[in-house]
Amino acid sequence: MQEKSTINLKEVEKFGRFAKNWWNEKKSEAKMLHKMNPLRISYILSQVGDVNGKKILDVGCGGGILSLPLIRLGGDVFSLDPTPEMIEALKQKSAEENLKVNALNCKLEDCEEKDFDIILLMDVVEHVENLESFLEEVKNRLKQDGC
Numbered sequence: 001m002q003e004k005s006t007i008n009l010k011e012v013e014k015f016g017r018f019a020k021n022w023w024n025e026k027k028s029e030a031k032m033l034h035k036m037n038p039l040r041i042s043y044i045l046s047q048v049g050d051v052n053g054k055k056i057l058d059v060g061c062g063g064g065i066l067s068l069p070l071i072r073l074g075g076d077v078f079s080l081d082p083t084p085e086m087i088e089a090l091k092q093k094s095a096e097e098n099l100k101v102n103a104l105n106c107k108l109e110d111c112e113e114k115d116f117d118i119i120l121l122m123d124v125v126e127h128v129e130n131l132e133s134f135l136e137e138v139k140n141r142l143k144q145d146g147c
Contacts, residue, residue: 006134007082007107011127015062019085022063023093033065033123040122041069048147051075054117057141059108060124064090064101071099078113080104108137115143 018029025034045051052074058067061079063086070077071094079101081087087105094101104111119142128134 005107006109006128006130006137015081015083015086017085019063019083019089022065022086022089030062030065033062037065037069040066041073044070044118044120045073048118051118055115056118056120057111057113057116058120058122059138060121060127061090061103062086064093064103066120066122067101068094068097068099071101075118076102078102078104078111078116080106080108080111082107108134108141111141114141116141117143117146119146 021028022030025031028034048054050073051070054075056070056075056077058064058070058077058079061067061081062083064079067077067079067090079087079090081090081103082105084105087103090101090103094103104113119138121138125131125134
């Protein structure tokens with residue numbers, strides 16, 4: 001039996017067009033994400049405490065708006081996105097900032113990494129197909145006591 005993909009190809013194509021301006025905080029389609037990001041980081045820290053040394057999976061990371069601050073805070077972040085252009089935007093930005101990034105251009109079900117302390121699904125579930133299958137894939141990658 002073939003597993004259903006969680007990827008919505010129309011969404012991948014759409015976000016591929018956004019990638020070139022992802023880090024232009026004034027002109028990007030991600031302008032509001034840039035503005036909201038400090039609140040997101042505060043919320044994440046309020047829920048999980050210190051991320052230093054924690055293995056974190058940022059599913060649907062886009063260009064890394066959330067991943068890069070978590071790396072700066074000491075997180076061992078795996079940034080996953082099915083859109084190649086977004087992964088390239090993340091790699092370029094992380095290189096500019098001299099940050100080590102684990103950028104994975106694949107669908108969640110093809111990600112071989114497991115045992116994450118923290119898995120983030122920020123602005124993701126509305127873009128996936130087969131939500132139940134997607135959430136099962138997430139669960140299978142989280143440590144028993146993970147968040």
